[in-house]
Amino acid sequence: xxxxxxxxxxxxxxxxxxxxxxxxxxxxxxxxxxxxxxxxxxxxxxxxxxxxxxxxxxxxxxxxxxxxxxxxxxxxxxxxxxxxxxxxxxxxxxxxxx
Amino acid sequence: xxxxxxxxxxxxxxxxxxxxxxxxxxxxxxxxxxxxxxxxxxxxxxxxxxxxxxxxxxxxxxxxxxxxxxxxxxxxxxxxxxxxxxxxxxxxxxxxxxxxxxxxxxxxxxxxxxxxxxxxxxxxxxxxxxxxxxxxxxxxxxxxxxxxxxxxxxxxxxxxxxxxxxxxxxxxxxxxxxxxxxxxxxxxxxxxxxxxxxxxxxxxxxxxxxxxxxxxxxxxxxxxxxxxxx
Numbered sequence: 263x264x265x266x267x268x269x270x271x272x273x274x275x276x277x278x279x280x281x282x283x284x285x286x287x288x289x290x291x292x293x294x295x296x297x298x299x300x301x302x303x304x305x306x307x308x309x310x311x312x313x314x315x316x317x318x319x320x321x322x323x324x325x326x327x328x329x330x331x332x333x334x335x336x337x338x339x340x341x342x343x344x345x346x347x348x349x350x351x352x353x354x355x356x357x358x359x360x
Numbered sequence: 361x362x363x364x365x366x367x368x369x370x371x372x373x374x375x376x377x378x379x380x381x382x383x384x385x386x387x388x389x390x391x392x393x394x395x396x397x398x399x400x401x402x403x404x405x406x407x408x409x410x411x412x413x414x415x416x417x418x419x420x421x422x423x424x425x426x427x428x429x430x431x432x433x434x435x436x437x438x439x440x441x442x443x444x445x446x447x448x449x450x451x452x453x454x455x456x457x458x459x460x461x462x463x464x465x466x467x468x469x470x471x472x473x474x475x476x477x478x479x480x481x482x483x484x485x486x487x488x489x490x491x492x493x494x495x496x497x498x499x500x501x502x503x504x505x506x507x508x509x510x511x512x513x514x515x516x517x518x519x520x521x522x523x524x525x526x527x528x529x530x531x532x533x534x535x536x537x538x539x540x541x542x543x544x545x546x547x548x549x550x551x552x553x554x555x556x557x558x559x560x561x562x563x564x565x566x567x568x569x570x571x572x573x574x575x576x577x578x579x580x581x582x583x584x585x586x587x588x589x590x
Contacts, residue, residue: 278463282508283542285464334425337418337454339461340508 267316268350270323274335275344277308282340311335320347361588363389363404366432366448368423373409373445373565380565381406385581394426399435403588407432407448409501409563419462419504420450429455441485441584442557446502449549449559458550458559459517460509466542470503474574475540477525477548477562478532484524484555489583495532496525496576498562500540505561507543507550514545524558525549 278284284306291305313330317323324347336343363381367374374391381404382389392399399405413422423429429451436442436457444452452458465471479487479494490496509517517523525548527539539546541561549560564577 283463283466283506285466285468285506285542289468334421335417337421337461339453339459339510340463 267318270315270317270320270350271348272313272315272323272327273346273348274311274313274327274331275308275346276311276336277342277344278306278340279342320350323347323350361387361403361585362401363387363406364392364399364402365389365406365408366394366428367391367408368394368410368412368426368451370412370414371408371410371447373447373563376563377406377408377445377565380568380577381581384568384578385585387581387585392428394423394428396428397431399428399431399440402435403440404584405432405435405440405442407442407444407451408565409446409448412447412451415504418454420447420452420454423447423451424454424456433457436552436557439554439556441587443486443580443584444557444559445563445565446500446505446561449561450504452557452559457557458552459513460507460550462504463506463508463542464504465502465506465540467540470501471505471540472499472501473540474499475548475562476528476530476532476538477560478528478534480523480526481521481551481555483521484551484558485584485587486558486580487524487583489586490579493532495528495530496562496579497530497567497574498564498576499566499574500562502541502561505541505543507541507547507561509544514547517547517550518545520553522551522553522555523547523549524551525560525562 287306526546564580567574567577
């Protein structure tokens with residue numbers, strides 16, 4: 263399959279930087295305590311962005327998603343991200359997205 | 361003198377801002393769609409409040425990518441006064457035209473009320489007609505006005521005279537109760553290094569005529585009109 267474009271899925275995990283105040287997380291922590299959960303020390307709320315893309319190889323896919331994270335998906339002033347690339351599935355003729 | 365009020369999908373203070381400029385202040389003003397490639401010929405650009413793109417991803421993040429923002433950047437580079445109100449402020453931050461970012465209010469409530477802000481610098485086009493230390497009473501309406509920046513940036517804002525307004529009480533004192541959203545250093549509005557790009561959370565367009573319960577917002581318009589006319 264080398265040389266043929268493949269479908270990659272990237273999971274982008276977006277978190278507020280440590281030290282950045284998280285009012286949502288603090289409120290959720292209070293809610294958990296109100297429900298009776300003991301021992302809650304901290305809760306931080308983040309988000310996951312799943313990107314499905316067609317790319318010639320894994321390195322290119324990773325590079326493109328990295329650029330997406332830097333340009334739009336995350337705000338470097340307040341957020342950090344981790345990128346996880348899923349093994350590709352072979353592209354079928356019925357896949358016309360690209 | 362001609363003003364542009366930029367309209368994004370989800371802007372909802374665009375016609376209020378147009379009304380304040382065109383009807384109250386008598387300035388020829390156009391509502392300009394976000395896909396517009398050029399802002400040539402405008403002496404004032406306002407990014408209005410609202411919920412552009414439904415606040416998807418982050419407040420202001422999608423609008424910051426709009427085609428018109430390249431033109432806003434070019435206008436800013438030419439020295440044209442640019443004002444971002446509320447969501448407009450958030451857009452300027454996401455576009456990198458102003459430093460820092462917004463977080464949800466520390467009280468986690470949407471705050472819709474009148475606040476007081478103190479003028480911290482007169483060097484911007486929107487404050488030159490106000491007095492240093494003057495307290496303005498303006499309404500806010502936002503869920504994410506909790507301005508944040510790293511300590512070095514906050515110091516630089518002070519050192520470079522880029523803090524334009526701070527939340528205070530009616531007497532101009534910085535108190536814990538006067539800050540409605542948890543903004544670092546009680547910051548309500550800032551400007552870029554040059555001073556022509558300004559963002560603030562309160563809504564001057566909602567207090568530009570007595571029928572609306574206050575007229576302090578007029579001072580921003582009077583300031584910028586005097587600057588452009590000069």
